[in-house]
Amino acid sequence: MFIFQKIAFFFRINFLIFILLSLTIAVILLNKYSLNTTFTISPATYPYIVAESDSVDGGNSTIDLIKTDSSVIIDYELKEGIPYPYVNLQIFLGDGRTIGKDFSVYDSIYLWIKPRGEGSVRFYLRGWDPAFSRKDDPSSLKFNELEYFPLEENYPAVFVPEEFRVSGWWVAQKGINAHKARMDISNVPLIEIQTGTGAALGYGTLEIFKISFRGKIIPKETLYASLVAVWFIAFLLILVFRIFDYSRERKINRRKREELEKNLQALKIEKDSFEKSSKEDPLTGCLNRAGFSSILTREQFRLNYNGTPLSFIILDIDHFKDINDQYGHDIGDTALIELAKLLQSRIRSTDSLVRWGGEEFVVLCGDTPLQNAQFLAEKLRQAIERAALIPQQKITCSFGVAEMFPGEDTKAFFNRADKALYTSKQNGRNCVTASARKKE
Amino acid sequence: MMRRLFPVFFLLLLAGCAREQKEAEFIPLKLEWYAYEGAAFVENETPLSPDSAAERANPCMVSLMRELLQNPEIQKSAPEFDFKVQYYVYKSAQDTLLRFLGKNNLPASVSWNKTPILPGETNANTCFWTAECTSKGKINHLKFKADFKIISESRSASEK
Incomplete structure (x- = not known):
């Protein structure tokens, strides 16, 4: 009973509101300025990377991958062959096919990529979707695409997931349902860095230092939902304890009232007796x-x-x-x-x-x-x-x-x-x- | 004119205020009740059993007391009354009546249950009265110095 009373005291509403407010502010500030999570891939040291040219699609382009201590350098030559010649660097995550990395928890992507010369770079986060992806067909992984011009961006270039889109040509080619054609990076087994659209034929170089994904350990939505849940549960507990308190107080008051009534009755009898005896x-x-x-x-x-x-x-x-x-x-x-x-x-x-x-x-x-x-x-x-x-x-x-x-x-x-x-x-x-x- | 009358008015006012309010006077009235059980002594009257008198007496006693208290004879007479009151039931042509006979200054030594109270010789210090109480408890004929006929002067005299 004593412990119960202690708990009841602990949950007194004023004290609890103060604690909850302090906790909420602390958690929000902590989440804003700390509690970060980062996932970084350094191709120089990461083992599962493959450099590939359009030769797999019947093109004539060539590619050469050089690893340094801090980066990988792709030397390539785009040649006529297919309508859109390209080269790319593939980075495999997870099993590289069906189980990859969930990037939806990150809210910014940092790219340390330096090209030689002008032109764009395409950055793909290839997503697995059991609705249409197949194990034996790498092209069935969703093309979550970001194309940018490195020379026009800061270094490193920083992007947010909302800036990605699903490649239209891939949607058209695969006949993907519009509902399924939304950007989805919750399971990415493959990252591709590719030369951009309309890249000039000839030699080129692409130096990739690292790719970094940054986010919060607790996503904002989860944090706010949790805080709301905590407040809700706390008030629910307060309500329960208030009901318990009220019931207890009522019992005590009733007992006191009964005692008072008894005393009053006794006093009345005594008074009546005195009055009677005095008369x-x-x-x-x-x-x-x-x-x-x-x-x-x-x-x-x-x-x-x-x-x-x-x-x-x-x-x-x-x-x-x-x-x-x-x-x-x-x-x-x-x-x-x-x-x-x-x-x-x-x-x-x-x-x-x-x-x-x-x-x-x-x-x-x-x-x-x-x-x-x-x-x-x-x-x-x-x-x-x-x-x-x-x-x-x-x-x-x-x-x-x-x-x-x-x-x-x-x-x-x-x-x-x-x-x-x-x-x-x-x-x-x-x-x-x-x-x-x-x-x- | 007003100046002359003013002292007169003033004196009248003072006299009026100074007049003492008369205090109410009270007469001590003592009644001793006796249920008469003796022989008939009034002409044409036969007393019934004392039990029937006792049954009837209570309301009649109260009524008689009320009548006596208000009676002018009592009011104007002696400063104190000590009546021996005799009562008995008798039948008249119309009703069964309770007769009361009352007299003051009678000796206490006589057994007034057996001896009739008679008018005798009355003087300034004696008071004799009779009264009848109907079966409804109403007092009729409360008479002082009553003139009812005694059966026999000699008998009454001897009993007296």
Whole structure:
């Protein structure tokens, strides 16, 4: 996995583009100024050369080949005999018949040929083409011809392959298809250097030093095609690695997101738990005053803006101090817990039970007018009276009930309920007193 | 003219602003409910079983409480009310009614489930009322100082 990541890093697009650009420029420059290939034939030392006159075609010309250290000299005499008398020097390559040298890779040809006197020289690159060439017929090798006037050219004379053409007389003589009559020097088993067209009759000399073919190790077309291929493959690899990277990142991100969601969920649970515990009375599980405030605010809003009635029942355990003193605080706590359970089971789901403090509880009844709250309080009173909250003694509660009127101050409202509770206490306990509003 | 009236207007404005908003008053109202299980004590009325009263009582209690809270007699009377309220079901010619009898300043020591609450002698400190609740939970005839006929003065007196 680590190596894979390394490779992935290596193929990061910016770095790779930089490398590719540098490489491309380097290769182009290197190819332009270096990486040359040269093929040189020095007839003075090359063994497979033959000097030939037109006598093979029934002519009368004569030829004499002299080798020096650096060249071959052809002394000849062109005589009347055939319509176009000539002499030539044949240089055989490969097997000299079917397998020769591929000169198509070279882009320039240098000729060190010096004639005596004016006149042209014909230079043939004889190509083998299996479509029409035959082993037993040397004349069937294609005549890729270049004819030039050495004295009019620089020395050495330099030519490019595009300057060659296929001899028209040979095409006509052999009946070669036009598609096959194009210059082709990809397989040349024979090079011929011949006296030119219309060479003057008589003596002549042709000194041949060397023939050189020059080109690039990597041809331009191949180089550019290779570079394009390299760029293409590189980007293909980038694409693959990007997809791999993307997939990997997506996996990592998904894992991180899942972890975050888990943490968030845990935090939410923790927050909810904290919130709940901050709003709950730890002993009885009822709301505490903090929890009550938010509910009261909501219900007050409903009362003030929609006129939804809101009532408040406050109850207090009668003689609770005596229970604590007589049976201990544990029994007192049990009484509170059991009372809370009982109240919770008897109120509606829309009511809120709050431990107001000590042995005081409050039931906040939303959407409840005073008479209904008073009735609920009476039912609660009876239920408490009937229940055995603790085995030691019967427990009763006194109740105060009040209905808030729109815009009433919360403190005044609580005071009213408290007064009603106080009245219940004063009137013998275990009863319900409602705070009825006196009409003006 | 305007100069003379200006101080008057100013004083009226000050008096208007200074007038304290009257705070709402509240009456503590305590009701103790008793399902009457004793013998008939009103002429032409036979109380039905306490079970049938219990079934009917709940909506009627709420309705009665509403009526009492709004009743002018309660509103204008004493600053505090502590009613013992008796209820029982009886059949009338038209409907099966729940009758309520309420009175203040009654002793807590008496068993008001068995003993009928009667008007007795009323004075400035006592308040006696009766009410009927229809089978649909509607309060009819909430009457203070009711004049219903007791079966026997002697019997009621003895029970009292």
